[in-house]
Amino acid sequence: xxxxGVDQTAEDIRREIAAxxxxxxxxxxxxxxxxxxxxxxxxxxxxxxxxxxxSLEPPxxxxxxxxxxxRYSRQLILPSFGVEAQANLLKSSVLVIGxxxxxxxxxxxxxxxxxxxxRLGIVDHDVVELNNLHRQIIHTEAFIGRSKVESAAASxxxxxxxxxxxxxxEAFRTSNALEIMRGYDIVIDATDNVPSRYMxxxxxxxxxxxxxxGAALGLEGQLTVYNYNxxxxxxxxxxxxxxxxxxxxxxxxGVLGVVPGVIGCLQALEAxxxxxxxxxxxxxxxxxxxxxxxxxxxxxxxxxxxxxxxPKCEACGENSTLTEEQFCNFDYENFTQSPxxxxxxxxHLLPEEARITSNEYNERNLKGEPHILVDxxxxxxxxxxxxxxxxxxxxxxxxxxxxxxxxxxxxxxSNTTATGEAxxxxxxxxxxxxxxxxxxxxxxxxxxxxxxxKDIIGGLESWSHxxxxxxxIY
Amino acid sequence: MQLTLEFGGGLELLCDSxxxxxxxxxxxxxxxxxxxxxxxSWVRTNLIKERPEMFMKGDTVRPGVLVLINDCDWELSGQxxxxxxxxxxxxxxxxxxGG
Numbered sequence: 001x002x003x004x005g006v007d008q009t010a011e012d013i014r015r016e017i018a019a020x021x022x023x024x025x026x027x028x029x030x031x032x033x034x035x036x037x038x039x040x041x042x043x044x045x046x047x048x049x050x051x052x053x054x055s056l057e058p059p060x061x062x063x064x065x066x067x068x069x070x071r072y073s074r075q076l077i078l079p080s081f082g083v084e085a086q087a088n089l090l091k092s093s094v095l096v097i098g099x100x101x102x103x104x105x106x107x108x109x110x111x112x113x114x115x116x117x118x119r120l121g122i123v124d125h126d127v128v129e130l131n132n133l134h135r136q137i138i139h140t141e142a143f144i145g146r147s148k149v150e151s152a153a154a155s156x157x158x159x160x161x162x163x164x165x166x167x168x169x170e171a172f173r174t175s176n177a178l179e180i181m182r183g184y185d186i187v188i189d190a191t192d193n194v195p196s197r198y199m200x201x202x203x204x205x206x207x208x209x210x211x212x213x214g215a216a217l218g219l220e221g222q223l224t225v226y227n228y229n230x231x232x233x234x235x236x237x238x239x240x241x242x243x244x245x246x247x248x249x250x251x252x253x254g255v256l257g258v259v260p261g262v263i264g265c266l267q268a269l270e271a272x273x274x275x276x277x278x279x280x281x282x283x284x285x286x287x288x289x290x291x292x293x294x295x296x297x298x299x300x301x302x303x304x305x306x307x308x309x310x311p312k313c314e315a316c317g318e319n320s321t322l323t324e325e326q327f328c329n330f331d332y333e334n335f336t337q338s339p340x341x342x343x344x345x346x347x348h349l350l351p352e353e354a355r356i357t358s359n360e361y362n363e364r365n366l367k368g369e370p371h372i373l374v375d376x377x378x379x380x381x382x383x384x385x386x387x388x389x390x391x392x393x394x395x396x397x398x399x400x401x402x403x404x405x406x407x408x409x410x411x412x413x414s415n416t417t418a419t420g421e422a423x424x425x426x427x428x429x430x431x432x433x434x435x436x437x438x439x440x441x442x443x444x445x446x447x448x449x450x451x452x453x454k455d456i457i458g459g460l461e462s463w464s465h466x467x468x469x470x471x472x473i474y
Numbered sequence: 475m476q477l478t479l480e481f482g483g484g485l486e487l488l489c490d491s492x493x494x495x496x497x498x499x500x501x502x503x504x505x506x507x508x509x510x511x512x513x514x515s516w517v518r519t520n521l522i523k524e525r526p527e528m529f530m531k532g533d534t535v536r537p538g539v540l541v542l543i544n545d546c547d548w549e550l551s552g553q554x555x556x557x558x559x560x561x562x563x564x565x566x567x568x569x570x571x572g573g
Contacts, residue, residue: 102573192573217572220483237547238569242538246528248484250572260573286540288567290482293493299565300546396524 021142028142029150032157063087071160072114085276086114092275093119095181097172097200098190099152100124101250101260102214102267104138106188109268111156111163115275119164120156121184124148125171131474135257171340172196174328177203186274188267189213194247195332195340201226201234205315206327210274210281214267216260218253221289223266224282224301227316228274231283232302236310236317241336259291349439354446355455358463361429370416371427372408376441381433385472387463395437395444402448409450428453433474435459475499475508475560479517483568485539488529489521497521510541511554513564529566540567 008016063083064072068090075081094115096103099122110120126148128139136148143151153165168180172191177199181187187209189200197213204211210228215221227233266287273279284302289295311318333340356364364371375382375390382392391408393401405428412426428450432438438455445453456463464471479495486493499516501508514530522529528536534554535541541548542565548556558564 098573100573190573192571194571197571215570215573217484217570220570222483222570237540238538240537242569243527243536246484246536246538246568247571253484253572255572288482290493297545299540299542300550301540302547302549 025142025146025154028154028158032154032161035157035161038161064090067162068114071162075113081276081278085278088276089113089115089272090117092186093121093184094186094188094271094275095121095123095184096188096190097123097196098192099136099138099148100126100132100190100192101135101216101255101257102190102264103152103188104136105261105264106190106214106268106271107152107156108138108159109265110271111160111165113268113272114160114163115272117163119166119184121166121168121180122149122152122156123168123170123172123180124152125169135255135260137257137261172200173340174199174330174332178207178324178327181207181209184209186271187211188271190264190267192250193340194241194244194338195336197234198241198336199330199332199340202315202322202327202330205233205235206322206324212267212270212274214260214263216263217248217250217255219256219259219291221259221263221291222286223263223270223289224286225270225274226283228281228283230309232309233313233316235315236313237301239310239312239314244336244338247338256291259289262289262291345436347436347439350442350455354442354453355439355457356429357457358466361456362463362467364427369427370412370424371429372405372412373429373431374405374441376430376432376437381474384474385460387431387460387471390431395432395441398441398444399448402445402450405445405450425452429456430454431456431463432459434461475501475558477513477558477561478563479521480563480565481567482565483570485529485566485568488524488526490523495521508558509554510543510548510556510558510564513558514554517566535566538569540569541565542567 064087069076072086076083076086092115094110096107096110099107103122107120107122127145128143128148128151130144133139133141138155139148139151147169149167149169153167156163156165170176172180181203187200187204189197189211191197191200201211204227211226213226213234214223225231270282273281282298284300285298286301287296287298309316314320315322373387373390375386375392376395376398377392378394378396379392386392391404393404409426409428416424416426428445430438430441430445430453435455435458438459442453442455460471461473464473475498477497477499479497481489481493489495499508499513502512511533514533514535518526518530529539530536543551543556544563
């Protein structure tokens with residue numbers, strides 16, 4: 001019973017929480033916008049409105065205002081950083097492409113250190129999902145279902161309302177890339193796919209912007225700075241794209257949240273070095289991070305002084321003529337043979353008659369139809385969740401384990417005979433996570449003496465959507 | 475010749491998920507030297523257990539694989555013709571794209 005004496009169901013409570021969270025997010029947005037507005041007014045009229053963001057105008061002769069000196073004091077007193085580097089940071093603008101696992105910590109640190117007093121841009125077209133939050137730490141539960149750019153911008157403004165955050169709620173494409181990137185000094189590649197990496201590199205070469213490139217997958221990360229001060233670009237090192245089958249994604253291969261966190265922090269650091277004009281940015285070198293063995297090493301990619309960029313490079317080499325127009329017309333998806341968006345692959349390998357829907361499987365199972373169900377996911381996926389009475393034979397080892405399927409099949413057949421249903425030959429169904437590996441497995445089974453094997457369309461994901469909403473999706 | 479070979483960025487999955495291999499590689503036939511070209515074919519025969527096309531294309535590594543000899547890109551030492559020395563550390567690493 002609530003205070004009104006009316007019974008509230010769980011659904012009512014959930015609805016009310018959702019409504020309140022939405023209202024709260026709107027209020028938070030408005031507060032950040034007003035704070036940003038206030039800091040501008042204050043710096044114009046010189047009155048001291050709040051403690052945190054008053055009198056941004058530097059005093060005559062000085063480089064930083066009193067509030068800036070107080071806010072950034074702990075890095076100002078570093079002898080190797082100091083007021084010059086801080087002033088350089090404040091004058092720089094940085095574009096972060098991707099507000100995910102890498103972009104989250106990069107944005108938080110860049111906003112905090114004052115790098116984007118001119119402009120800190122965020123590009124992303126995606127929305128926040130619950131399974132992002134373990135690594136994309138800039139987002140909060142309240143923003144699930146809302147734009148990642150809005151969510152990231154709100155977090156950045158909450159940390160530092162004096163930074164000018166620019167929201168680019170769109171995918172980064174050849175059609176808008178030049179226009180977006182032109183307004184910034186430094187670019188951070190925090191994307192998650194190969195065509196975007198080539199596209200961002202080429203755009204940086206065309207516009208002459210240094211590129212801080214990071215990547216993470218599983219328990220490993222990599223970091224380097226491209227197109228900086230005569231150093232190599234991405235195409236100098238990788239003129240030919242990798243085969244699309246070698247490009248794993250976090251949604252398929254997994255990633256430990258803190259790993260992109262480490263690399264994203266290091267991207268912020270390299271951007272701060274380039275913007276602040278301090279230290280030796282990681283150009284012509286690559287940092288390799290192996291989380292499990294706690295090893296971090298820096299390898300030399302080129303002898304920068306002797307051979308910076310590759311003279312043969314198609315983007316930045318001596319005879320290269322990559323123009324803005326050529327960039328706009330380049331087909332990056334075709335070049336890399338992989339899609340710019342990261343939506344999961346949907347294979348169609350099998351004819352209709354070799355497939356059934358999850359609903360149909362459910363009906364046949366409920367009728368007690370004799371069958372065996374083979375789950376071809378890797379064993380560590382099977383341990384997360386599985387359907388009852390399924391037999392786990394991972395696709396990678398299936399060829400050597402066909403006898404196990406034959407044994408299970410013979411057992412099911414003899415059970416059927418024992419109950420007097422001699423006319424019914426058991427069926428053989430194959431399931432996986434999303435319905436791609438199950439098709440590959442059925443192809444294999446068709447060639448290895450099981451011509452009647454069928455795949456369950458859409459895998460366990462469709463089972464959860466169509467049959468049992470309580471079945472976990474991962 | 476004693477060499478340390480390391481696989482990373484997912485390439486270790488092609489050799490039983492073992493990242494570091496301490497191996498002994500002998501020169502072929504009349505040759506006295508071991509080049510990276512020879513090492514690659516040795517690795518393909520002796521260490522790669524599955525999907526060799528994920529490691530090599532033709533007689534070299536597939537696009538997207540960095541080869542580092544004692545922490546330097548093999549471009550700096552002569553790529554396939556690099557002559558290896560006792561106790562060299564050769565790293566094969568696939569570039570990552572996730573984020």
